[in-house]
Amino acid sequence: MSTRHLVLVDDDPTELTFLAVDTRTPFLASFDGADAGKTAHHMLRRVSTTGEKGPWSETASATVGA
Numbered sequence: 001m002s003t004r005h006l007v008l009v010d011d012d013p014t015e016l017t018f019l020a021v022d023t024r025t026p027f028l029a030s031f032d033g034a035d036a037g038k039t040a041h042h043m044l045r046r047v048s049t050t051g052e053k054g055p056w057s058e059t060a061s062a063t064v065g066a
Contacts, residue, residue, distance in 0.1 A: 039061055043057050
């Protein structure tokens, strides 16, 4: 089972960008220094080994640290 991550660093939630696929938790997202102070919005979903996709999570938001 893998998890697909999407992330947005700005204020427009319609502009989510693919971030990563991982198979282990926890997942650690890295950001450029220029993103410090911006809000990152994350969504994820599980994907089975057969490619079956689960529902998208609710959006989790946090401020990017310096």
